[in-house]
Amino acid sequence: MESNTIISIRGVNFYYGTVRALTDISMKFRKNKVTALIGPSGCGKSTLLRLLNRMNDLIDGTKVEGEILFEDKNIYAPDVDPVEIRRKIGMVFQKPNPFPKTIYNNISYGPNLNGVSSRDMDALVEQSLKQAVLWDEVKDILNKSAMNLSGGQQQRLCIARALAMKPDILLMDEPTSALDPISTAKIEELIEELKDNYTIIIVTHNMQQAARVSDETAFFYLGNLIEYNKTEKIFTKPEVKQTEDYITGRFG
Amino acid sequence: MKKLKHNSMSWRYFKQNVFFTLVRASALIITLALGGIILYIVVNGISAISWEFITRPPTDAMTKGGIMPAILGTIYLTIGAIAIGLPLGVASAIYLTEYAKQGRIIRLIKVGINCLAGVPSVVFGLFGLGFFVIFMKFGSSILSGSLTLGFLILPTIIGASEEALKAVPQTFREASLSLGVSKWQTIYRIVLPNALPGILTGSILGIGRAAGETAPIMFTAAAYFTAKLPGSIFDEVMALPYHIYVLATAGTNIEATRPIQFGTVLVLVAVVLGIDLIAIVIRGYMRRNKGW
Amino acid sequence: MSRQTKEIIIKYIFLLFALVSVIVLGLIVFSLFREGLPLFKTVSVKDFLFGMEWYPTYDPPSFGIFPLMVGSLIVTLIATLIAVPLGVMSAIYISEIAPQRIKEILKSVIELLAGLPSVVLGFFGMVIVAPWLQETFDLPTGLNIINASVILAIMAIPTISSISEDALYAVPREFKEASYALGATKFETIVQVIVPAALSGISTAVMLGMARAIGETMVVLMVAGGAAAIPESLFDSVRPMPASIAAEMGETPYGSAHYQALFAIGMVLFCLTLAFNLIADYISHKFRQTGSATL
Numbered sequence: 019m020e021s022n023t024i025i026s027i028r029g030v031n032f033y034y035g036t037v038r039a040l041t042d043i044s045m046k047f048r049k050n051k052v053t054a055l056i057g058p059s060g061c062g063k064s065t066l067l068r069l070l071n072r073m074n075d076l077i078d079g080t081k082v083e084g085e086i087l088f089e090d091k092n093i094y095a096p097d098v099d100p101v102e103i104r105r106k107i108g109m110v111f112q113k114p115n116p117f118p119k120t121i122y123n124n125i126s127y128g129p130n131l132n133g134v135s136s137r138d139m140d141a142l143v144e145q146s147l148k149q150a151v152l153w154d155e156v157k158d159i160l161n162k163s164a165m166n167l168s169g170g171q172q173q174r175l176c177i178a179r180a181l182a183m184k185p186d187i188l189l190m191d192e193p194t195s196a197l198d199p200i201s202t203a204k205i206e207e208l209i210e211e212l213k214d215n216y217t218i219i220i221v222t223h224n225m226q227q228a229a230r231v232s233d234e235t236a237f238f239y240l241g242n243l244i245e246y247n248k249t250e251k252i253f254t255k256p257e258v259k260q261t262e263d264y265i266t267g268r269f270g
Numbered sequence: 271m272k273k274l275k276h277n278s279m280s281w282r283y284f285k286q287n288v289f290f291t292l293v294r295a296s297a298l299i300i301t302l303a304l305g306g307i308i309l310y311i312v313v314n315g316i317s318a319i320s321w322e323f324i325t326r327p328p329t330d331a332m333t334k335g336g337i338m339p340a341i342l343g344t345i346y347l348t349i350g351a352i353a354i355g356l357p358l359g360v361a362s363a364i365y366l367t368e369y370a371k372q373g374r375i376i377r378l379i380k381v382g383i384n385c386l387a388g389v390p391s392v393v394f395g396l397f398g399l400g401f402f403v404i405f406m407k408f409g410s411s412i413l414s415g416s417l418t419l420g421f422l423i424l425p426t427i428i429g430a431s432e433e434a435l436k437a438v439p440q441t442f443r444e445a446s447l448s449l450g451v452s453k454w455q456t457i458y459r460i461v462l463p464n465a466l467p468g469i470l471t472g473s474i475l476g477i478g479r480a481a482g483e484t485a486p487i488m489f490t491a492a493a494y495f496t497a498k499l500p501g502s503i504f505d506e507v508m509a510l511p512y513h514i515y516v517l518a519t520a521g522t523n524i525e526a527t528r529p530i531q532f533g534t535v536l537v538l539v540a541v542v543l544g545i546d547l548i549a550i551v552i553r554g555y556m557r558r559n560k561g562w
Numbered sequence: 563m564s565r566q567t568k569e570i571i572i573k574y575i576f577l578l579f580a581l582v583s584v585i586v587l588g589l590i591v592f593s594l595f596r597e598g599l600p601l602f603k604t605v606s607v608k609d610f611l612f613g614m615e616w617y618p619t620y621d622p623p624s625f626g627i628f629p630l631m632v633g634s635l636i637v638t639l640i641a642t643l644i645a646v647p648l649g650v651m652s653a654i655y656i657s658e659i660a661p662q663r664i665k666e667i668l669k670s671v672i673e674l675l676a677g678l679p680s681v682v683l684g685f686f687g688m689v690i691v692a693p694w695l696q697e698t699f700d701l702p703t704g705l706n707i708i709n710a711s712v713i714l715a716i717m718a719i720p721t722i723s724s725i726s727e728d729a730l731y732a733v734p735r736e737f738k739e740a741s742y743a744l745g746a747t748k749f750e751t752i753v754q755v756i757v758p759a760a761l762s763g764i765s766t767a768v769m770l771g772m773a774r775a776i777g778e779t780m781v782v783l784m785v786a787g788g789a790a791a792i793p794e795s796l797f798d799s800v801r802p803m804p805a806s807i808a809a810e811m812g813e814t815p816y817g818s819a820h821y822q823a824l825f826a827i828g829m830v831l832f833c834l835t836l837a838f839n840l841i842a843d844y845i846s847h848k849f850r851q852t853g854s855a856t857l
Contacts, residue, residue: 071448078371099566105450115441117460128449131459176445183449286749293659296651297668300723303716304675307686361579369573370580381843382584388770388839389590389832390777391680392804395811396828400593404816421586428583452565454572475677482679485779485804489811511681511780518685519784528689535682546677550670 022049024187024217025070030084032065034077039065041241043084047187052209052218054232054249056225058264061238063221067189070219071107072100088187105132108180109189113196114172116164116179121156124164124175128183142182150178151208170201177208181216188212190220194227206231225265229253237261308543311535318533328495337534339496343412343507344481344541346500347491350416351423351480356473358420359427363469366428367435368457387425391485394422398490413503415491422486423476430472434465467556474549482542484511510538594832598825601625605819610826616790616801618810618820625823627830629790633800634831636793637707637786638776641714645775646768648715649722653767656723657730658752669727676720684784687713692785701797705787708796713785714775722771729763730756762849769842773835779804803827 025047032040040062047053055063068074069086072093085092093103116124125143126134134142143160147153152174156167164175173193180188190209194202209218209231222228228235229249236246237260245252245261256262326336362383370376389397398418408414438461446456484492492512500507517531518524601610605625613626656668691712692704733756741751757764787799788809807824814821 073444073448076444076447099564101447101450101452101565103450104448109444109448111441111444111448113441115439115445117442117445118464127446127459128451131449131451131455179445180449282747282750286747289749289753290659293651293655296648297655297660299648300652300675300719301668301671304671304678307678307683310686310690311682358579358582361576362583365573365576365580369576375577379580379584381840382581382587384843385836385839386583386587388773388777388835388842389587390779390804390835392779392807393590393594393777393828393832393835395779396597396807396825397590397593399811400597400825401589405593405596424583424586453569475673478677482677482681484679484681485808488808511679514681514685515780515784518688531685531689535685538679539682542677542679543674546674550673554666 023047024049024088026087027066028085028087030066030069030082030086032062032069032074032083033081035079039241040069043243045236045243045246047217047219048234049217050213050215051233052213052220052231054228054235055219055221055238056223056228056235056264057238057244059223060240062241063236063238064191066238067191067219067221070187070189071104071109073104073109075100105183106185107187107189108183108185110173110176110180110191110193112192114169114176116167116172116175118163118165120161121164121167121175122160124179125182128179132183146178146182147175149181149212150174151204151211152178168201170197170204173197173201173205174208177205181212185216187217187219190218192221192223195223202227225253237264239264308539311532311539314529315532315534315536318529319536323530323533324537334530337508337510337513337530337537339499340508340510340513340534341537342499343492343509344511344538346412346507347415347419347487347509348477348481350412350503351419352473352477354417354420355423355427355476355480359424359473359476360431360469362424362428363431363435364457364462367432368453368461383425383428386421387429391422391483394418394486395489397421398486403490409504410489410491410493410506411504412491412500412507415487415507415509416503418486418490419480419483422483423473423480426476426479427469427473430476431465431469434468434472435461437468438464467552471549471553471556474545478542478545478549481545482511482538484509484515487512488515510534510541514538590832594825594829598822598829601819601822601826605823610823611830614792616806618814618823623819625819625826627803627806627823627827629792630801630803630806630827631830632792633707633786633790634776634782634802634804634834636800637710637714637782637802638772640707640711640796641718641775642768642772644712644715645718645722645771649719649767649771650726650764652719653723653726653730653764654752654757657727658748658756669724672720672723675716676724680717680778680780681784683713683716684780687781687785695797699797703787703799705785706797706799707786707793710782710786710800710802713781714778717778717781718771718775721774722767725767725770726760726764729760729767732763733759762845765849766842766846769838769845773838773842776838777804777831777835779808783808803831807831 023046027043027045030040030043031038043066055067057063069082074080082094086094117127122143125146126139129139129142144153147156152171155171164172167175194205206227212218220232232249235249235252237244237252239260245256245258252261253265256265323336324341325338327339328337329335366376398414402408402414402417403410442460442464443456446460487509491507492509493506494516496506496508514531514534517527517534610625610627612628613624614628615624615626616629617624656665660668687709691709695701695709696704737755737759738751741755782802783805786802786805788801788805789799790801793800807827811824814824
C-alpha cells in the first residue's frame with residue numbers, strides 16, 4: 019500500500035468554529051484506485067473530502083490541524099496556493115452545477131483561464147466529453163446552454179469539466195444523489211473507466227454504490243475514521259462492530 | 271333574542287372584516303394617491319408637450335420656448351452620477367459579499383452605508399458645496415453635481431448589487447474554484463456576469479432618484495438659466511427638477527408659465543418613472559425566467 | 563508577482579472601495595463642520611439652538627433656529643401620524659392578505675411612489691393642495707403645516723411600507739401555522755402573532771420613514787409657507803430647517819455669518835437624521851427577528 023500512495027493524511031483535526039468535525043484522522047489514498055468514504059450523515063466524510071482540495075477554506079471560522087500530504091508536500095503549508103492544489107485535484111459536486119454558459123464554454127472555462135490556447139481547445143473539449151461518455155449526446159449542440167441538459171447529462175458534463183483540467187485526482191461528493199437510477203448507472207460505469215487514468219475518491223451514502231465502484235472503503239462515524247480496508251473486506255468481514263452495524267443497516 | 275357575545279365566532283369574524291376593510295382601504299388610498307398625482311400631471315401637462323418644447327431652449331425670460339437645456343443637463347448629471355456611483359457601488363458590494371468576513375470592519379462599513387443612505391438630500395447639497403465646489407475648487411459645475419449625486423445614490427447601488435451578488439448560487443463559485451480558478455477570476459468570470467442583470471435593474475432605481483433630485487444640485491451644479499449649452503464638465507447646467515422649482519416659485523410670471531411648469535413636471539415624471547418602470551418590468555421578467 | 567499576492571492586493575482594493583461610503587460620511591461631517599463651526603465664534607450655541615428669532619439678513623442679524631426646529635419637528639410628527647397607519651396597514655395587506663396579482667401591482671405602486679421626485683410632489687402640493695385648502699377653510703394661505711405634512715406623508719409611506727413588508731414577510735411560517743392550528747382567525751393571527759414578531763422591523767421602518775421626512779427638502783421648501791415663527795395652529799406656515807437652507811443658500815455670500823449659520827443648521831439636521839438612523843440600526847440588530855433556525 020505504501021508504494022503508490024498519492025495522498026497521505028496525518029493526524030488531521032478539523033473544526034467548524036469550536037465544534038470538532040474530524041478527530042485525529044490518519045489515512046492514505048492509493049493511486050489509480052477508487053476509494054469510497056461512507057458513514058451516516060454528519061460523520062465527516064464530506065468534510066474530509068472537501069479538505070483534500072481546500073474547499074473548506076471558503077467557510078468562515080474553520081480550522082485545520084495536522085498534515086495532508088499530496089506529492090510529498092503538505093497542502094496546508096503556508097506557502098501553498100490553494101488554487102494550484104485545486105487544479106490538480108478536481109471535484110464533482112452533489113448536485114450537478116454547470117455554469118449558465120454553453121456546453122462548450124463550460125468545458126473550456128477552466129483550461130482557458132489556465133492558459134490553454136484556443137487552438138488546442140476544440141480537441142480538449144472533445145476529449146473531455148468523450149472521457150465523460152457525453153460526446154455522442156452533445157456533439158451537435160455544443161453551443162447550446164448547458165442548462166437544457168438533463169440532470170444526468172449535466173452531472174457528466176461537470177465530470178467532463180473537471181477532467182478538462184487534467185487533474186491527478188477526482189473528488190466526488192455524492193455525485194449521484196440527485197440523479198435517477200439510469201443516470202446513476204451511467205456515472206458508475208464512467209467511474210469504472212476513469213480509474214485507469216485517475217485516482218477517484220468518492221463520498222457516498224449508498225452502500226451498494228460503494229460496494230460496486232470502489233476498491234477501498236473507509237467508514238466514518240462521528241468524525242472518526244472507524245475502519246479502512248479493501249472494499250470486499252469491509253463488506254464481507256468488517257473488523258469493527260460499528261461498521262458491521264452500519265453496513266447491515268442497523269443504523270444510519 | 272340572541273346577543274352577540276364578545277368571543278363568539280361571528281364577533282371574531284366581524285372584527286376581522288372591519289380590519290380587512292381598513293387594510294384594503296389604506297392600500298387603495300396609496301394607489302389612488304399615486305394614480306391621482308400622475309393623472310393630474312398628465313392631464314395638465316400633455317398640452318404643453320410638443321417637439322419644440324423638448325428641443326428648444328427657453329425664450330422671453332423663460333416664459334416661452336422649450337426646456338431642452340434642462341433635459342440635457344439632467345442627462346449629463348445623471349450619467350455623471352452613474353459613472354461615479356455604479357463602479358464604486360458594485361465594488362463595495364463585491365467586497366461585502368465576496369471577501370468580507372464577519373467582524374468589526376464589515377460592521378463599520380455597513381453602519382456607514384446605512385447612515386449615508388439616511389443623510390438628507392439638502393445636507394448632500396451642503397456637502398457638495400462645501401467640499402467639491404469650494405474646498406476642491408470645482409465650482410458650481412457638472413462635475414460637482416455629478417459627484418454629489420453619485421455619492422447620494424451609492425447606498426442604493428450597493429444594496430441592489432449586494433442582493434444580486436448574493437442571489438448567484440454558491441455552487442457556481444464552488445464549481446469554478448474547484449477547477450483551480452482563482453477567486454478574482456471566479457468573481458470576474460462567473461459571479462459578476464450572472465449578477466449583472468440584477469445589479470443593473472436594482473441600480474436603475476437609484477439612477478431614477480439621481481435624475482429627480484433637486485436639493486443636492488441646487489448649490490452644486492444647477493443654473494437658473496444658461497444661454498449656452500455646457501462645453502465642459504466645469505460648466506453649470508440647467509436641470510429639470512431645479513427648472514420646475516425655479517418656474518414655480520421664482521419665475522417672472524408664475525401664473526402665466528403654469529403650462530410650461532406642468533409640461534416640465536410631466537417630462538421629469540416621464541423620465542424618472544419611465545426609468546423605474548423599465549427596471550420593475552425587467553426584474554419581474556428575470557425573476558420568472560431565471561436560468562438556475 | 564505571485565498570484566497569491568495579486569489576489570491579496572485585489573482584496574484590499576475592494577476593501578478600499580467599500581470604505582468609500584465611510585469616507586464620504588466622514589467628508590460630509592468635515593465639510594459641515596469646516597463651514598459651519600466658525601459661526602460659534604460670534605454666536606453662542608445656546609442662542610443658536612434656542613434663540614426664538616431667525617433674522618439672518620437684519621442688521622444686527624439674529625440666528626436663533628428654534629422656530630425652524632419646531633417647524634421641522636411638527637411637520638415630521640404629523641406626517642408620521644399619517645404615514646405610519648397607511649404604511650403599516652398597506653404592508654400587512656401586501657404581505658398577508660392580498661392575492662398574488664394585486665400584491666405585485668401594489669409593490670410596483672409603492673416603488674413608483676418612492677420614485678416620484680420630491681420637487682414634483684412639492685409642485686403638486688403648491689398647485690393643487692394649497693388652493694384647495696385655502697378655499698375650503700378660508701385661509702390666508704394654503705402653504706402651511708397640514709399641507710406639508712400630507713405631502714411628506716406621501717413621501718414617507720413607501721419607506722415605511724416596504725421595510726415593514728420585509729419584516730412581516732420574514733416572520734416564520736411556523737408561527738402562523740401554530741396560531742391557525744389553535745383556531746385563531748387570520749385577523750387574530752396577524753395582530754397577535756405576526757405583527758408582534760415583526761415589531762422590531764416595523765419600528766425600524768418607522769424610524770427610517772421619520773428620518774426621510776425630517777430631511778426632505780423640496781416639499782417643505784415649496785409648501786410649508788416659510789414663516790420662521792412658532793406656529794399656533796395647523797394652518798399656520800412654518801419654515802423647517804431644510805427649507806431654510808435651500809431657500810437662503812442661493813442668496814448668501816460665501817463665508818458670511820449667514821452662510822455659516824446655514825451649514826450649522828445642516829449640522830443639526832445631519833445629527834438628527836444620524837440619530838434616527840443609528841436608532842433604527844440599533845433596533846434592527848438588538849431585536850433581530852427570530853427565524854425558525856434560532857428557535
